[in-house]
Amino acid sequence: MATIYKLYEALNWASSYLEEFNREPFAAELLLRHVLDMNRTELYMNLREELAEQDVKRFKELVTAHTTGIPVQHLIGSEQFYGRKFTVNQHVLIPRPETEELLYYALERCDALFNKDQPINCLDIGTGSGIIAITLKLERPSWQVTGVDISPDALSTARKNAEELKAEVHFLESDLLQAIKKGTKIDVMISNPPYIPHKDRESMSEVVVDHEPHEALFADEEGLILYRKMCEQLPAYMNRPGLIGFEVGAGQGKLVEAFLKKSFPKDETEIVYDINGKDRMVFCRLLPHV
Numbered sequence: 001m002a003t004i005y006k007l008y009e010a011l012n013w014a015s016s017y018l019e020e021f022n023r024e025p026f027a028a029e030l031l032l033r034h035v036l037d038m039n040r041t042e043l044y045m046n047l048r049e050e051l052a053e054q055d056v057k058r059f060k061e062l063v064t065a066h067t068t069g070i071p072v073q074h075l076i077g078s079e080q081f082y083g084r085k086f087t088v089n090q091h092v093l094i095p096r097p098e099t100e101e102l103l104y105y106a107l108e109r110c111d112a113l114f115n116k117d118q119p120i121n122c123l124d125i126g127t128g129s130g131i132i133a134i135t136l137k138l139e140r141p142s143w144q145v146t147g148v149d150i151s152p153d154a155l156s157t158a159r160k161n162a163e164e165l166k167a168e169v170h171f172l173e174s175d176l177l178q179a180i181k182k183g184t185k186i187d188v189m190i191s192n193p194p195y196i197p198h199k200d201r202e203s204m205s206e207v208v209v210d211h212e213p214h215e216a217l218f219a220d221e222e223g224l225i226l227y228r229k230m231c232e233q234l235p236a237y238m239n240r241p242g243l244i245g246f247e248v249g250a251g252q253g254k255l256v257e258a259f260l261k262k263s264f265p266k267d268e269t270e271i272v273y274d275i276n277g278k279d280r281m282v283f284c285r286l287l288p289h290v
Contacts, residue, residue, distance in 0.1 A: 091153035130158030192247035242286035253279030
């Protein structure tokens with residue numbers, strides 16, 4: 001006879017079991033909500049209800065899979081970002097809270113720089129699952145937004161997300177700005193490129209290293225090569241006034257700022273710290289007349 005679980009009993013078991021494998025116990029709630037197709041409020045309103053036998057079986061399978069290192073987001077197929085649900089898979093980086101901060105501060109600076117409803121031409125380099133490009137379009141519908149990525153598989157995921165979220169974003173396969181037509185003028189460029197030095201791989205969680213695409217995580221030149229290349233390419237494309245915004249790894253702020261200052265010596269650069277006090281964003285505000 002199968003064991004009968006109430007929801008709270010299943011949660012308690014899974015939380016303890018995950019902790020034994022050094023996994024976050026909160027993953028138990030996310031997995032159970034996925035199995036039952038419930039939001040958090042619905043789950044907690046039904047904690048004393050009994051789980052159906054097939055739901056118990058599926059829940060245990062997912063919990064066990066997570067103990068082996070498979071990310072929760074891959075098991076449930078999605079992650080929340082800026083209040084929206086995005087499809088994620090093994091071809092794209094799982095969205096992080098730091099990138100939400102990048103978007104928040106970028107939009108804040110754009111609102112001070114451009115008129116409301118001004119038709120802005122915006123580029124997201126290294127779009128991955130499309131979270132930046134899609135969020136920018138949905139938050140600022142008058143903008144023309146393009147997302148580029150070198151990975152066809154990532155672009156397929158981004159297009160699926162744009163379709164599901166009804167965001168009119170143009171996606172293009174490109175190595176940085178290589179495929180952007182000469183003469184194109186960009187008002188806003190936002191990028192969260194790969195920035196982890198290869199040497200840091202050994203100290204990282206296997207959940208990340210074994211399941212997320214390395215081309216979206218690691219970069220040459222101590223993680224800085226793509227910033228350097230973008231800063232070399234951007235002067236030919238950026239409009240004035242304009243904004244460049246990068247997410248960077250902790251400790252990389254001043255180095256990335258130096259690349260921007262070399263390419264835009266008379267413009268305003270700024271390092272912004274995240275909620276944890278780490279240098280996580282670098283912005284360059286292009287002045288109207290230089």
